[in-house]
Amino acid sequence: MPSCGRRFVAACGWDWHRPVPSSSPASVPRSSWRGASVDKALIYDWNVDQPSPRPPLVILNDETLRDGLQSPSARAPSIDQKIHILHLLDDIGIDTADIGLPGAGAHVVRDVEVLARAIVEGRLRLQANCAARTLIADIQPIAEIVQRTGLPIECCCFIGSSPIRQYAEDWTVDHLQRCTEEAVGFAVAQGLRVMYVTEDTTRSKPETLRRLFTTAIDSGAARICIADTVGHATPAGARAVVRFARSVIDAAGAGDVGIDWHGHRDRDMGTINSLAALEAGASRVHGTILGIGERVGNTPMDLLMVNLVLMGWIDRDLTRLNDLVRAVSDATGEPVPDNYPVFGRDAFRTATGVHAAAVVKAFRKNDPELADTVYSGVPARLVGRSQQIEIGPMSGKSNVVFWLECHGVTADEDMVDRIFRRAKSSSTVLSEQEILRELEAARAYATTRLDA
Numbered sequence: 001m002p003s004c005g006r007r008f009v010a011a012c013g014w015d016w017h018r019p020v021p022s023s024s025p026a027s028v029p030r031s032s033w034r035g036a037s038v039d040k041a042l043i044y045d046w047n048v049d050q051p052s053p054r055p056p057l058v059i060l061n062d063e064t065l066r067d068g069l070q071s072p073s074a075r076a077p078s079i080d081q082k083i084h085i086l087h088l089l090d091d092i093g094i095d096t097a098d099i100g101l102p103g104a105g106a107h108v109v110r111d112v113e114v115l116a117r118a119i120v121e122g123r124l125r126l127q128a129n130c131a132a133r134t135l136i137a138d139i140q141p142i143a144e145i146v147q148r149t150g151l152p153i154e155c156c157c158f159i160g161s162s163p164i165r166q167y168a169e170d171w172t173v174d175h176l177q178r179c180t181e182e183a184v185g186f187a188v189a190q191g192l193r194v195m196y197v198t199e200d201t202t203r204s205k206p207e208t209l210r211r212l213f214t215t216a217i218d219s220g221a222a223r224i225c226i227a228d229t230v231g232h233a234t235p236a237g238a239r240a241v242v243r244f245a246r247s248v249i250d251a252a253g254a255g256d257v258g259i260d261w262h263g264h265r266d267r268d269m270g271t272i273n274s275l276a277a278l279e280a281g282a283s284r285v286h287g288t289i290l291g292i293g294e295r296v297g298n299t300p301m302d303l304l305m306v307n308l309v310l311m312g313w314i315d316r317d318l319t320r321l322n323d324l325v326r327a328v329s330d331a332t333g334e335p336v337p338d339n340y341p342v343f344g345r346d347a348f349r350t351a352t353g354v355h356a357a358a359v360v361k362a363f364r365k366n367d368p369e370l371a372d373t374v375y376s377g378v379p380a381r382l383v384g385r386s387q388q389i390e391i392g393p394m395s396g397k398s399n400v401v402f403w404l405e406c407h408g409v410t411a412d413e414d415m416v417d418r419i420f421r422r423a424k425s426s427s428t429v430l431s432e433q434e435i436l437r438e439l440e441a442a443r444a445y446a447t448t449r450l451d452a
């Protein structure tokens, strides 16, 4: 192998998968994760020019195994797959997870109990919660699972609160208030910690929310959850409703009651609304892996975590997050779209000449962090992935040279020219097999020429 091949193969073999440096939450830099790892002179970070205040507390609640499985396209995972996902959620640093709605039937009770035992036996750090309608019939099985397994489970009681839902269901606010008082009171009496959820909060009247929140707090609820059930909210709306909830909690003299934000992404604002809610005073945010859920889904927890880490609002090692995304995709049959941010096939792939040339030049400078950042808003190594240079019709010769070097191929000019011409006449990026075929043909031609 010639010296240049050896040099660049070595460059391609750099360890891009080393763990993200971890630090205690107190020592997380205020600047972005990226700003902390690349020479600050090379990136002016407007994101921290006028930063949003860092929330004092950010708790992550995963809904993949409950709300996520309501996706009309999701296949129900086996119980072993659910346990595997639960372990990965714990590994990645999820704080709390919804493990089911036992009121939905005996089969859910059975699964929830198995998952609760898996948490106990696996000594997982994440805490469990279960969803329940504001019905004693839904709350009772949660209390029984707690008794049988010894695992504390938070009870998340939900009820529709918007006028449009009240009209469709023929509900009055008095009825909602009675259900709230009875259900929260019953759950608290059973020794359960309660989060009270108003469905469709982001389209509910303030006077209704005030009555319901106050009733829930007076009945013993420890948290209030604002649900953007139909993905209606904008960031301004999210901030407004969270601040309103805080004012109601404070007026009730219950400053220790926390606020949750549960978002959906019908308007593709799941992630940004979660950040806005945290800015405004929410301390726990919900999401599902890959954003799977009812209709087009929930806030994507994986992307929310990436953003929270990049902003320095949480401190987690995300190098196994890609494994979790794949596990959820495999278990539910929900594909990861090629252009899905961070975890999609194309997230760190480029076949464009200018982009690839910049990445390749960064490699040549013996600086993997530079190569990982020059054309990426998210460093691939943050999630255990790496940059990929492909060869296609938009490529330059540097793509070809670099691709061959990364595959340990000693290339001469004829080979590079041949593959480059093939790429220019193709309508798509060349597959590995296509490139290798061209190489074989180039070698065969060179041998014939030498023989002659």
Ligand SMILES: [Zn+2]
Pocket (backbone or CB within 6 Å): 067, 229, 262, 264, 298
């Ligand atoms: Zn939901």
